[in-house]
Amino acid sequence: MSAACLDIRNLSAVLANGQRVLRSVSLAVQPGEVRALVGESGAGKTMIGKAVLGVLPSSVHIVEGEMLLEGEDLGRLQPKARRTLIGARTALIPQDPLTALNPSRRIGPQMTDRLVRILGWSGQRADARIRQLLDEVQIRDPDRVLRSYPHELSGGMRQRVLIAAAFAAEPRLIVADEPTTALDVTVQKQILRLIAQLQREHGTAILFVTHDLGVVAKISQKVSVLYAGKVVEEADTAALFAAPQHAYTRALIAATPRYTDPLASLKPVDEAVLAGLAAEIAAAEQAWRPPHG
Amino acid sequence: MLLQRFLIRLLTMAITLFGVAVVVFVVIRVAPGDPIAMMLPPGATDADIARLRALYGLDKTIVQQFFIWLSGVIRGDFGTSISLRQDVLGLVFNRLPATLELAITALLMAVAIGGTAAILGARERGTAVEAGIDIASGTALSIPDFLWGLVLILLFGVLIPVFDISGRVSPQLDLPFVTQFYLFESILRLRFDLTWDLLKHMLMPAVALALPLAAIIAQLLKQSLKEVLDLDYVVLARVKGFSETQVILREALKNAALPTLTLVGVQFTFLIGGTVIVERLFSYEGLGNMAIDAVINRDLPLIQGIVLVFALLFVLINLTVDMMYALLNPRLRHG
Known part of the structure; x- marks a missing residue:
């Protein structure tokens, strides 16, 4: 059996005050697979993505667990080696395309800098590669886009640019951090379709962070449901929607608005379910002892 | 557009400098201290003082003095230093x-x-x-x-x-x-x-x-x-x-x-x-x-x-x- 693209084992992270924000999280993303990471805001799903990419805020500390990227234990690498490995094998599609591009740099160099400066490609090769990717994300006037500053492009265009840049270096794993949340509803669908299409064509594994079960159903093969930093259920996407095992998952699915009958389906997660979750978390917390006292 | 902005800046600069010129001109004349008294040795006669005053144009009203000076400045003549007896512009640029x-x-x-x-x-x-x-x-x-x-x-x-x-x-x-x-x-x-x-x-x-x-x-x-x-x-x-x-x-x-x-x-x-x-x-x-x-x-x-x-x-x-x-x-x- 080949190694998983990403294998997170028993990962716990704490804030400075000792509060646990990730509770012994384990999840794996197989090569070429899309795993959705779903949960409410504050559940820690973005935190997992950031931990994998080595960009956790300085207030969050990993206290136990391992993260293996294609079999390499990220925690055991020297900072420089880890940085280079992450730069070469992973990419991030960020949440907000408006803030994820440097306002004072032209698009072109922002898209090619990883290829040239981290991977050591020639400028020509990087440029050709970027143009190919811009074509794949259906940008028809690459010359203008590459010369532009971010503020000269629309939000949808910027997200296309960021998607193209993410796929350009053929990473093995992409972390997509709610990539459609900041966009207009009409643009959301196009962008989602684009990510799905590029993912299929390039065979890239994606850790897809979202709070939207509709998105989960459309794009992923596997799902991990996260609550308060704890994975409460994981399953094949189809199985999860067909027969959700955990009460919280059932409540989440029930709370998802449907276009056919938006008001009827809009109900909050049941109090009893939340109480059950609180008990579950408290029990886990009782059992957990931070390593090194 | 750019030219217009530049011209506005230039005009603002001119007004600023004129303001500075007025303020400094008035302030140093209102402040106590008489340059002529400092140039002459003790015991100089009133006539000597008046003659020297006239030589440097200090006998005229402050408004007259200002416009004489300003018209000189516009022509590039900043006057003569009283203490060093040299051209002011030359001294400054030196x-x-x-x-x-x-x-x-x-x-x-x-x-x-x-x-x-x-x-x-x-x-x-x-x-x-x-x-x-x-x-x-x-x-x-x-x-x-x-x-x-x-x-x-x-x-x-x-x-x-x-x-x-x-x-x-x-x-x-x-x-x-x-x-x-x-x-x-x-x-x-x-x-x-x-x-x-x-x-x-x-x-x-x-x-x-x-x-x-x-x-x-x-x-x-x-x-x-x-x-x-x-x-x-x-x-x-x-x-x-x-x-x-x-x-x-x-x-x-x-x-x-x-x-x-x-x-x-x-x-x-x-x-x-x-x-x-x-x-x-x-x-x-x-x-x-x-x-x-x-x-x-x-x-x-x-x-x-x-x-x-x-x-x-x-x-x-x-x-x-x-x-x-x-x-x-x-x-x-x-x-």
Whole structure:
């Protein structure tokens, strides 16, 4: 059996005050697979993505667990080696395309800098590669886009640019951090379709962070449901929607608005379910002892 | 569009300078002290005084005097210095290069020291290094430039005499210069022996002027960098594999520099103001040193000339800062 693209084992992270924000999280993303990471805001799903990419805020500390990227234990690498490995094998599609591009740099160099400066490609090769990717994300006037500053492009265009840049270096794993949340509803669908299409064509594994079960159903093969930093259920996407095992998952699915009958389906997660979750978390917390006292 | 903006700026500059001219002209005439009384030996007759007064045009009303002076200024004639009996414009231009070299050296030092400290502090944020930088910049900032001058004279002029504490250049040296920009010209002529001698005279006053500004740059730029370093595009750059130093230099610095640039523009004018006392302290033959003499001697035309040149400098600095701001900020360039 080949190694998983990403294998997170028993990962716990704490804030400075000792509060646990990730509770012994384990999840794996197989090569070429899309795993959705779903949960409410504050559940820690973005935190997992950031931990994998080595960009956790300085207030969050990993206290136990391992993260293996294609079999390499990220925690055991020297900072420089880890940085280079992450730069070469992973990419991030960020949440907000408006803030994820440097306002004072032209698009072109922002898209090619990883290829040239981290991977050591020639400028020509990087440029050709970027143009190919811009074509794949259906940008028809690459010359203008590459010369532009971010503020000269629309939000949808910027997200296309960021998607193209993410796929350009053929990473093995992409972390997509709610990539459609900041966009207009009409643009959301196009962008989602684009990510799905590029993912299929390039065979890239994606850790897809979202709070939207509709998105989960459309794009992923596997799902991990996260609550308060704890994975409460994981399953094949189809199985999860067909027969959700955990009460919280059932409540989440029930709370998802449907276009056919938006008001009827809009109900909050049941109090009893939340109480059950609180008990579950408290029990886990009782059992957990931070390593090194 | 651009031309229109430029013309508006030019008009604003002219109005500013006119305002400065009026204020300085009135103030030095209202302030006590009579230049004529200082020129004549004790026991001069009233007739002598009146004749000298008429010679310098000081017998006319203040309004008349102003317009006589202004029409001269417009023609490039700033009058004759009362104490030195030479053409004011010639005197000012003779001294201005020394002050400009000092001020620009100090500015470059402040940017280099402050910028390095800011980048280092931002990279090592939250560590003892950052705390050390905060303490050092706090100290540098709370001591004014002239006091730094005295401290430096004591340290490196008296205790460990490595630098010269007085003058602009060693008097016994043969100077081949055709301009007054000695430092600049010595480099161009590849006379590095002279460059070194000039620097030995200039470094201490320049450091005295630079330290407070360096501290301001260090604190403000570090703060801006730390804010920018939390932004999404910086996080994205880290994911791409860039080191923290690369991230700061390539992604953060340009965007973080804008607020600092504005402040440095303002502070640079203060720095030039500071040259007046610091030049005096180090007997540096610049415009500021001459300004003090001019004030002591109640040399009205010379004071007016010097102040007007300082005002012109300030206005030009502001213009430069505005242009650099537009250059650094692509959103302004298209707006």
